Amino acid sequence: MPTVFVSTWPDTGLPCVRRASESYSENQDLLRACEDGLIEVEMDPRFQAIGYGGLPNSDGEQELDAGIMDGRNLEAGAVCSVRNIVPVISVARHVMQDTTHVMLAGDQAMRFALSKGFKPRSLHSRNSLEKYENWRKDKHEAEVAHLVHDTVTIVGREDPGHVVAACSTSGLAWKLPGRVGDSPIVGGGFYADDEAGAAGATGVGEDIWRFMLSFRAVEFMRAGMTAQEACDRAVAMMVSRKPKTREHVSAVFAVSKAGDWGAAASKDGFVAWTSVDGKYESYEIRGAP
Numbered sequence: 001m002p003t004v005f006v007s008t009w010p011d012t013g014l015p016c017v018r019r020a021s022e023s024y025s026e027n028q029d030l031l032r033a034c035e036d037g038l039i040e041v042e043m044d045p046r047f048q049a050i051g052y053g054g055l056p057n058s059d060g061e062q063e064l065d066a067g068i069m070d071g072r073n074l075e076a077g078a079v080c081s082v083r084n085i086v087p088v089i090s091v092a093r094h095v096m097q098d099t100t101h102v103m104l105a106g107d108q109a110m111r112f113a114l115s116k117g118f119k120p121r122s123l124h125s126r127n128s129l130e131k132y133e134n135w136r137k138d139k140h141e142a143e144v145a146h147l148v149h150d151t152v153t154i155v156g157r158e159d160p161g162h163v164v165a166a167c168s169t170s171g172l173a174w175k176l177p178g179r180v181g182d183s184p185i186v187g188g189g190f191y192a193d194d195e196a197g198a199a200g201a202t203g204v205g206e207d208i209w210r211f212m213l214s215f216r217a218v219e220f221m222r223a224g225m226t227a228q229e230a231c232d233r234a235v236a237m238m239v240s241r242k243p244k245t246r247e248h249v250s251a252v253f254a255v256s257k258a259g260d261w262g263a264a265a266s267k268d269g270f271v272a273w274t275s276v277d278g279k280y281e282s283y284e285i286r287g288a289p
């Protein structure tokens with residue numbers, strides 16, 4: 001059975017699955033591999049939907065969200081609205097491993113990160129500052145930014161059927177300060193259970209959260225569907241119950257405990273990258289019929 005990683009979007013998906021796959025080869029540690037994949041993207045200022053260089057809120061500040069879940073024992077850790085700290089996926093992992101809680105928020109999450117040795121820093125890159133200034137002059141930029149880049153999520157699977165899901169984002173560009181989307185929400189932006197599989201989401205957080213796309217996909221796999229059938233069904237329910245969700249790309253993707261994977265989206269435009277036993281491929285995912 002294969003070792004599988006699946007991640008999101010044309011520009012970020014490859015570095016994410018490649019680093020995850022390399023980390024897995026080095027350490028045989030699935031949780032660490034998924035974390036390492038996201039760290040790679042969070043720390044690279046070219047990617048403007050996550051971590052350092054992410055597009056900020058309407059005040060011009062990055063507020064980062066992240067979460068991680070271990071399918072072996074359903075342990076999960078998440079942080080939301082964290083300023084001036086990267087990589088936040090690692091703060092989420094500390095929440096999972098070092099506390100009895102699932103989520104820490106805002107400045108208190110930052111305080112927790114500082115207690116773990118993270119150093120505060122500006123999260124602006126030249127690109128994120130320029131984009132913010134442009135947005136302040138022309139607020140139509142908001143739409144364009146959302147369509148081009150989004151949350152990076154990864155799922156991983158190893159023999160004999162262990163799965164992990166993890167997610168990191170700066171959220172919607174120019175969001176209202178304090179707004180939190182699906183990405184740090186267990187079952188919204190990510191979910192993993194070795195009894196069924198793992199799933200992750202990317203796109204409009206309000207829609208993904210409302211429909212708990214990741215949890216739904218995992219529950220459909222638990223009921224016997226393949227990963228592709230589970231994703232198709234989860235997205236079909238969303239677009240049928242709320243047709244406006246077709247206006248933007250929201251996607252869910254999954255890997256089953258057996259190792260098959262799938263992805264579905266509300267609209268054309270989503271791209272998934274996979275690493276299957278170390279071989280990388282990208283897939284354009286058509287919008288729901």
Ligand code: GLY
Binds near residue numbers: 150170180201205
């Ligand atoms: N999917 C990321 C967000 O809406 O915040």
